[in-house]
Amino acid sequence: MSAAMLLLLFVCVLIAALMVALAVLWRRLKPSVAPLAQEKALYAGFVADVERRLAAGDLDAAAADEEKTAAARALLKAGEAATGGEVRPVYGYAMLGGVAVLSLALYGLFGHPQLRDQPFKTRLAGWTHTAKTNPDALSPQALALVLRQGREGHGDDPAFWAFLGRIDMLAGNNYQGAQDYEKARALDPGHFTHWSELGEALTFVANGNVGPDAQAAFETALAHDPKDSRAHFYLGMAAAARGDYAAARDHYQTALADMDAHDVSRxxxxxxxxxxxxAEKAADAMKARIHAMVASLSVQLKDNPDNPDGWARLIRSYDVLGDAAAKAQAVADMQAHYRRQPAVAADILARSQAAVGAEDTGSSS
Incomplete structure (x- = not known):
């Protein structure tokens, strides 16, 4: 953070503290209404008591007037005490106006958008010097910018792009990292060995989903090195995502077996x-539920085959279960029932391909 920014931050804190102080001062010195109101109530009660005693003959008129006068003097003194510390509104407005003017002046000096930032070239030069003397002191983001200056001198070196790819990934530049690895592969396709790193970059670009390109990269990595723990981990993720828990377990166990005991990824x-x-237990429970729904739906269709919606759900259910043989039999049965209505059969097949959740599988028609 630049010195100007630090100074601006300090000034902002100072202005905020000044505003709080003014608010507290105003609160303490504003007119105190409650005590004066109490004095007025006491005075009214005292006068009423004097009138009562005068009417009862316990007090003559001169004495009553004297007591009323004394009470009135006491009330006037109480009013003076209550209003003596009042801050006149004009002074309060003047103080607030002064704070506003000071804020605008400081903003004009330090905060307006047209102020020039520290030149990027100056910062980059500083980072470059630090990279040569103490590279560990640089953030990955700054180091990636420093390294990218070497594109002209090292643009044909696949090792340069592979290393830059690692730094970009550390800096969170996932898309840039994937491009770096692709350049390294394009420059030396016969000796490119960073397949699992490329696959990881592609996975990050896809928000954690192991897509076809990433999976192909990981499989190529294992072809080069069957003990590539990174490739095994991500292929395990892909297997778990598609419900192949046995394959996922095998990949994870292989990765752990080949990883160092102190590896931070363990x-x-x-x-x-x-x-x-x-996850596997939950998936098995869901499959059992779907099987029960499908069985019930199949029985319903045997009793009442004239049910286009039911046939579409049944065929789609077998797709969810991955039972190709049962699906083929259901399609054949449906087409046999609607052999005189080919348009209905075609519509059922089209609707069976709709992406509907498994929870609809067993709904009755």
Whole structure:
């Protein structure tokens, strides 16, 4: 953070403290209404008591007037005490106006958008010097900018792009990192060995989803090195996502077996492995529920085959279950029932391809 920004921050804090102080001062010195009102109530009660005693003959008129006069003097003194510390509104407005003017003046000096920032070239030069003397002191974002200056001199070196890809990934520049690895691969396709890093970058670009390109990169990485823990981990993620828990477990266990005991990634892989059992249990429970729904729907269609919606749900359900044989039989039965209505059969097949959740599988028609 530049010195100008630090100064601006300090001034903002100072102005805020001044505003709080003014508010407190105003609160303390504003007219105190409650005590004066209490004195007036006491005075009214005292006068009423004097009138009562005068009417009862316990007090003559001269004495009553004297007591009323004394009470009135006491009330006037109480009023003077209550209003003596009042801040006149004009002074309060003047103080607030002064704060506003001071704020605008300071903003004009330090905060307006047209102020020039520290030139990027100056900052980059400083980062470059630090990279040569103490690179560990630089953030990955700054180091990536420093390294990118070497594109002209090292643009044909695949090792340069591979290293830049690692730094970009550390800096959170996932898309840029994927491009770096792609450049390294394009420059030396026969000797490119950073397949798992490329796959990881592609996975990050896809928000954690192992897409076809990323999966192909990981599989190529294992073809080069069967002990590539990174590739095993992400292929395990892909297997778990598609419900192949046996394959996912195998990938995670292989990754852990080949990782160093102190590898910082071990807890993440272990957590993924531990999470397979409850996920698989939940998936099995869902499959059992779907099987029960499908069985019930199949029975309903045998009793009442004239049900286009039911046939569409049944065929779609077999797709969800991955039972190709049962799906083919259901399609054949449906087409046999609607052999005189080919348009209805075609519509059922079209609707069976709709992306509807499994929870609709067993709804009755």
């Amino acid at each position: 807890p993440m892989v272990q957590q993924a492995l531990d999470g397979l059992a409850p």
